[in-house]
Amino acid sequence: xxxxxxxxxxxxxxxxxxxxxxxxxxxxxxxxxxxxxxxxxxxxxxxxxxxxxxxxxxxxxxxxxxxxxxxxxxxxxxxxxxxxxxxxxxxxxxxxxxxxxxxxxxxxxxxxxxxxxxxxxxxxxxxxxxxxxxxxxxxxxxxxxxxxxxxxxxxxxxxxxxxxxxxxxxxxxxxxxxxxxxxxxxxxxxxxxxxxxxxxxxxxxxxxxxxxxxxxxxxxxxxxxxxxxxxxxxxxxxxxxxxxxxxxxxxxxxxxxxxxxxxxxxxxxxxx
Amino acid sequence: xxxxxxxxxxxxxxxxxxxxxxxxxxxxxxxxxxxxxxxxxxxxxxxxxxxxxxxxxxxxxxxxxxxxxxxxxxxxxxxxxxxxxxxxxxxxxxxxxxxxxxxxxxxxxxxxxxxxxxxxxxxxxxxxxxxxxxxxxxxxxxxxxxxxxxxxxxxxxxxxxxxxxxxxxxxxxxxxxxxxxxxxxxxxxxxxxxxxxxxxxxxxxxxxxxxxxxxxxxxxxxxxxxxxxxxxxxxxxxxxxxxxxxxxxxxxxxxxxxxxxxxx
Numbered sequence: 313x314x315x316x317x318x319x320x321x322x323x324x325x326x327x328x329x330x331x332x333x334x335x336x337x338x339x340x341x342x343x344x345x346x347x348x349x350x351x352x353x354x355x356x357x358x359x360x361x362x363x364x365x366x367x368x369x370x371x372x373x374x375x376x377x378x379x380x381x382x383x384x385x386x387x388x389x390x391x392x393x394x395x396x397x398x399x400x401x402x403x404x405x406x407x408x409x410x411x412x413x414x415x416x417x418x419x420x421x422x423x424x425x426x427x428x429x430x431x432x433x434x435x436x437x438x439x440x441x442x443x444x445x446x447x448x449x450x451x452x453x454x455x456x457x458x459x460x461x462x463x464x465x466x467x468x469x470x471x472x473x474x475x476x477x478x479x480x481x482x483x484x485x486x487x488x489x490x491x492x493x494x495x496x497x498x499x500x501x502x503x504x505x506x507x508x509x510x511x512x513x514x515x516x517x518x519x520x521x522x523x524x525x526x527x528x529x530x531x532x533x534x535x536x537x538x539x540x541x542x543x544x545x546x547x548x549x550x551x552x553x554x555x556x557x558x559x560x561x562x563x564x565x566x567x568x569x570x571x572x573x574x575x576x577x578x579x580x581x582x583x584x
Numbered sequence: 585x586x587x588x589x590x591x592x593x594x595x596x597x598x599x600x601x602x603x604x605x606x607x608x609x610x611x612x613x614x615x616x617x618x619x620x621x622x623x624x625x626x627x628x629x630x631x632x633x634x635x636x637x638x639x640x641x642x643x644x645x646x647x648x649x650x651x652x653x654x655x656x657x658x659x660x661x662x663x664x665x666x667x668x669x670x671x672x673x674x675x676x677x678x679x680x681x682x683x684x685x686x687x688x689x690x691x692x693x694x695x696x697x698x699x700x701x702x703x704x705x706x707x708x709x710x711x712x713x714x715x716x717x718x719x720x721x722x723x724x725x726x727x728x729x730x731x732x733x734x735x736x737x738x739x740x741x742x743x744x745x746x747x748x749x750x751x752x753x754x755x756x757x758x759x760x761x762x763x764x765x766x767x768x769x770x771x772x773x774x775x776x777x778x779x780x781x782x783x784x785x786x787x788x789x790x791x792x793x794x795x796x797x798x799x800x801x802x803x804x805x806x807x808x809x810x811x812x813x814x815x816x817x818x819x820x821x822x823x824x825x826x827x828x829x830x831x832x833x834x835x836x837x838x839x840x841x842x843x844x845x846x847x848x
Contacts, residue, residue: 362780
């Protein structure tokens with residue numbers, strides 16, 4: 313039944329390459345995205361500067377740490393925003409009625425989506441995230457962390473990407489049932505913006521909101537790698553939050569497998 | 585006169601088309617409310633912790649945001665579909681407007697209305713009265729009139745900016761990416777007082793892309809936020825809106841002529 317691992321990986325690499333070519337076609341929108349990222353970094357930096365002039369000791373981290381955090385939040389959007397997830401593709405295939413073609417491929421559907429998605433993300437990381445981080449280092453006083461924090465950051469970012477993929481994949485599966493991705497995407501986007509700590513760090517959330525944001529998985533996507541980067545989660549704390557990410561990866565993986573099985577059973581009955 | 589009646593007819597058709605989908609309407613409104621709640625809560629959390637942002641306290645910021653939402657609501661209801669132009673040109677459906685005996689702009693603008701604007705407008709109204717009550721605003725009639733005019737001109741500025749952006753399709757076919765980036769950026773911008781972003785930025789959003797006249801300068805005037813007295817040009821929001829409209833109409837006219845001229 314299941315093809316051996318070597319074949320799977322080679323197939324994955326092929327999808328990755330394919331996606332690279334797909335994305336490199338749209339050069340204009342790449343440049344526009346770069347300008348957008350630049351403008352956003354510029355303005356979030358100023359927002360934090362204005363806040364810190366009024367009251368420098370609220371967040372418990374220095375202004376340059378805070379600006380690094382905010383700038384990072386803008387830069388990572390290029391790979392972590394749900395619009396780059398597989399759910400749009402899945403919905404499009406469902407709408408056109410060609411999803412069967414994807415399901416019939418002799419490769420695990422989730423792995424297929426993952427490889428396809430990672431191809432796009434790798435390109436976006438190389439050509440959007442890295443250049444904007446370098447620009448941020450020279451223009452917006454992005455701090456460079458020490459080696460342990462940097463290593464932790466990249467480990468954590470890899471986990472973020474996987475968690476973000478699982479969440480988006482689950483949304484895609486749900487869209488197969490509801491036949492509408494727009495509203496699901498919309499609601500998810502809003503919740504993610506709020507509870508991921510992308511714009512406003514979660515540790516200044518008051519009372520119950522802080523507690524809720526700690527329980528939800530959304531902080532795994534932005535807040536954890538970003539906090540590690542600026543050194544707010546160092547040493548044992550760093551290992552602990554990485555552990556939190558691992559647990560969520562496991563949970564989401566199991567859940568998405570189960571959900572996939574159920575949804576596919578349904579799709580087949582509907583007349584595949 | 586004839587054009588206004590015609591536009592009214594178009595809108596009636598558009599409304600009749602919309603009310604077919606009641607569930608969609610409610611989901612749309614709810615999602616707008618959620619998005620606004622998220623935006624406002626994030627600002628709220630920041631100001632809750634820091635007390636003030638560039639000398640604007642939480643109610644000032646709510647006023648600023650609500651002002652934007654009121655004008656955005658009006659803009660959204662009538663002009664949200666300006667961004668459809670790209671798709672219409674690519675698919676060729678725009679050509680139908682050129683052969684009918686009515687202004688292409690009127691047909692295009694009358695083809696649709698959007699209810700998400702209603703949600704924005706309601707949020708704006710609620711936020712405005714909340715902020716006004718908290719700040720104990722006592723306005724003379726003149727200020728109320730200026731307020732209403734500025735909300736309308738804010739809507740027109742947003743319309744003009746998007747109209748220009750959409751018209752660029754006549755030259756480039758694709759302008760959606762640029763417009764959506766401008767939109768995402770202004771969404772962040774309009775939530776904060778412009779003066780915190782530094783001098784060059786302020787000059788840019790005042791003189792070149794005058795989005796600061798949508799809600800920032802009217803709020804400065806109405807809340808007396810200028811530290812060293814209000815300058816005359818800070819009252820200019822209505823003038824700016826007419827200027828922008830004139831530019832937009834000019835660009836559109838050129839664009840349609842060019843489009844029709846190449847023999848589609």
